[in-house]
Amino acid sequence: MTARVVRILPVLGLVLCAAAGAEDASWPDTDVDAAAGINEGTLVFLTAAPERRILQTRNRLIIGTKSLSSGWVMLEQCQANLDPVAEIEIEYRYHGLRRLRVLSATAMESARVEGNSVQLTGVERGGEVCIAAEVQVLRVDGAGGYRLQSGPFHRRFLDGYYPLQLDYRVEWPDTRLALVSISPPAQAGFTVHAQPGVLHIETLFEGMLTIELQFGSR
8 A cells, every 4th residue: 555645834844744544535636637736836825625624733832921032932733634544653843842742632543752753543534633842933033023933834745735724823922022014914715813912814725835923022
């Protein structure tokens, strides 16, 4: 049975590798005749979901007051609607990562941490795993400003990029920071909800998506 690999790169990097497992109709069609319609990395926001199960990524980043001097931010992340496979390795590619741990796992036999990765076995259709960690992703940018860059998010299979549903949330101390700008800006298929201390983005897209937030000090 042919091995399969999916790549999703939330925040500074995650590689999700699926070993050979049960065949599933929701996996992208890789027939040569369909090659002309394959996205090769260009970012396209979608306003309607395709007729297949879509991988879902939920990210929550929590910036605390200590983050402003250390750069360390709390990360909570879930990968949901997974395909049924025998084994999956989720590898986190951060320059700074610590205290990686599994919070919950459903519809699978096991989920365990090994170094900077999470190993899943016996994943069933629609499985979900949630983790927590601390990541050093907040950077000083200019006179008293800060930058937080997440991505590139993507779901890649062989040479093509396929739909990924992303729920992205950032929280910060609104007495210390003010959100100055968001890139990309709100648009069809990329919904932005912002209020003091909280940003929530919902999007469905193909290709590669990088989100950059600029903050100013209060």
